[in-house]
Amino acid sequence: MILTRAELLPYKEGIYLWKYVPxxxxxxxxxxxxxxxxxxxTWRMFQHRxxxxxxxVVGGYLEATGCVGRxxxxxxxxGLMPYIIQSIFLLVPPSLFAASIYMVLGRIIRGLGPRAVALSIIRPTWLTKVFVVGDISAFVIQAGGAGMTTSAxxxxxxxxxxxVGLCVQIAFFGLFVLAAVIFDVRYRRGRDGFSAVDADTAQLRDGAVAARREPFDWAKLMMMLYATSALILVRCTFRIIEYIMGPEGYLLSNEWPLFVFDLTLMALVWPFSLSGILPRSSRFP
Known part of the structure; x- marks a missing residue:
């Protein structure tokens, strides 16, 4: 039943979906x-292919759809359907954000050349596959669990x-961050001792590295990865605590934590991605 005035009503006799009016x-x-x-x-994605x-991008539209549910x-x-929409569509988008972030690291490593590839603890071709598969698993588990929470x-x-789904996501994301940090440290050290990409990237003169040009601003992209990863990890940790506390816990019984520790953090991911995940340079692989 659609009301003309906001009011907290039970879904069934004695069963409330909400602890507050959104x-x-x-x-x-x-x-x-x-x-x-x-x-x-979406426009920039099509513009730069x-x-x-x-x-x-799909994750962003899911976030918007979740807000429509609210x-x-x-x-x-x-109403059951609005509750299901906001529960699922606000829970799973970070898994989609993470999938693109995984692919960015693989492209950074490949774009810096074969010697950079050798510095990665996981080959770029496998790096993307392993973490995306883990991410999809977390996505499916979370979506299935969110659907079951609507059943008494x-x-x-x-x-x-x-x-479980959130823990799987954090585990894979933590391993991803570790792989990124190890590559970052190795590359920063190694680039001072060899031609990092090719003859156009660095020239060795008298044992010292002269002017170096790299095909894209990889350091900026790595900082973007760290920033977005931190935001997503904090958000997932919040969600784990939220579900551990249960439907009667403070976090699910009050609205402000969702907006502060989930929606705001996920909104902050986008400015980093706008300048990092979608770079203007066509040289980004």
Whole structure:
């Protein structure tokens, strides 16, 4: 039943989907933010043919859709569909953001040449495959768990499933960050002792490295990876704590933590990606 006035009503007799009435203003604000950013990235993705950014862009549209669910739920707290939409579509997008970030690191390493490839603890071709497969697994587990949380009989199982999915995501993301840091350190050390990419990249004169040109600003892209990774890891940690505390816990019983530790952090990922994941240089591989 759609109400003309915001009111907290039960889904069934004695069963409440919500612990509060969702904020219309905040939901619309974040709907606008994710909608505008997704459209901007879609345009840049097609402009530069950066198809590996597709998961990132899709994740943005899912975030916006999740906010739509909250807008609808404002006046329909007894409705199951708006609750399901916001539960699933706000939970899984970081997995899609991570998929594009994994592919960026592989392209950075390949773009810096064969000697850079040798410095990676995982070959770039396998790096993307391994982490994306892990990311897809986390995505499926979280989506399935979120769907079960709407069932009175499977709510506890759903919460546990979501926690498992988030832990899988953090585990793979942590390994990814470790691989990125190891490559970064090795490359920064090694580039002072050999021609990092090819003859156009560095010239050795009298045992010293002279003027060096690299095909793209790899250091800036690595900083982008670290920044976005930190934001996603903090957000996933928040979500784990949220589901461990359960539906009666403080985090799920109050709205502000979701906007501060999830939606705001995911919105902050986009400025980094706009300058990093979607670089203007056509030399980015």
């Amino acid at each position: 904020s219309l203003a905040l939901s619309i604000i974040f709907l606008s933010i994710f909608g505008i950013l997704s459209l901007a990235h 950066l198809w590996f950014c597709l998961p990132f 807008v609808i739920a404002r006046n329909d707290t007894s 009989t499977q709510k506890d199982l759903g919460n546990t499933t979501v926690i």
